[in-house]
Amino acid sequence: MLPQDIKNYAAQFAYRPEVVNAGKLKKKFAKFIVVGMGGSHLAADIVKAWHPELDLTIWSNYGLPKISEKVLKESLIVLSSYSGNTEEVLDALAAATAKRYAVVVVASDGKLIRQADKAGIPYVKMPHENIQPRMATGLSLLALLAAMGEKTWLLEAQELVKQLHPAREERRGEDLAKRLYGSVPIIYTSARNAAIGYNWKIKFNETGKIPAFTNVVPELNHNEMTGFDAKEKTAALSRGFRFVFLKDGLDDRRILKRMSVLEKLYHDRGFKVEIVLLQGKTEPQKIFNALVLADWTAYHTGKLYGVDPEQVPMVEEFKKLISRQ
Secondary structure, rough: HHHHHHHHHHHHHOOOOOOEOOOHHHOOOOOEEEEEEEEHHHHHHHHHHHHOOOEEEEEEEOOOOOOOOOHHOOEEEEEEEEOOHHHEEEEHHHHHHHHOOOEEEEOOOOHHHHHHHHHHOOOOOOOOOOHHHHHHHHHHHHHHHHHOOOOHHHHHHHHHHHHHHHHHHHHHHHHHHHHOOOOOEEEEEEEHHHHHHHHHHHHHHHHOOOEEEEEEEEEEHHHHHHHHHOOOOOOOOOOOOEEEEEEOOOOOOOHHHHHHHHHHHHHHOOOOOOEEEOOOOHHHHHHHHHHHHHHHHHHHHHHOOOOOOOOOOOHHHHHHHHHHO
């Protein structure tokens, strides 16, 4: 059940991933391409937020990114799918192996693991827990870091087993869900924390079953905010939105100033703004504290609307319809 999955989140970081067929990876890579859809690329988003200097491309589509052959040959291509059966990721694996690029599979089971095992391709097999992919981000992060050969970062992330206390965040998430009830949340972050904002959006979509959107400062100051300069004939279009600012004390002071000014402008125009301060002694702790709060907020949002917060029936219906075409 989802509430128990959230409460047990920290236990994911006790996982000790192993790269099977690791000897096939003959060098340490400096460039990475992670192919994943939905919850299966969230770990890569987090790594990019944690280490923005890393040469990491995230690809959520069929095939491989349209970049130079030279870069593709120099990169380690990570095929990530929690189920191991994601259509787009399987297509990318076929494209990469046809070109004999360096690849590694990250999955809990399914066709990806079977194909990797049969072909002697390096792979990391995550524990096959009965949880939704969006709830397996801790496992996915550790598996991804192991696949990338980032041992120091892996050890740092594993410290979260002692640092995360998800049960303590439930009341905070429930209270935020109540304040957001009846509105469409828009999550704003700095560009460096865009992955956290995107994770919040996904939680509201999949768990809360409501529309949600996200954007970053300073870009939105040049376009999106003008859509909320409500006038008499447009005010009704904007009334259904409420803003959640995820503020990070480590952000550029100019970004924090922009957020404060924008908060005032929205208040002056009658919009409600919720401020969430990102907290943690380390970057991984800060990121996952925020994600746990998002889980609780989205869970209680779903409960308030009387929907099943765990299952994603529209996704399953879509997959069935696609398979019939």
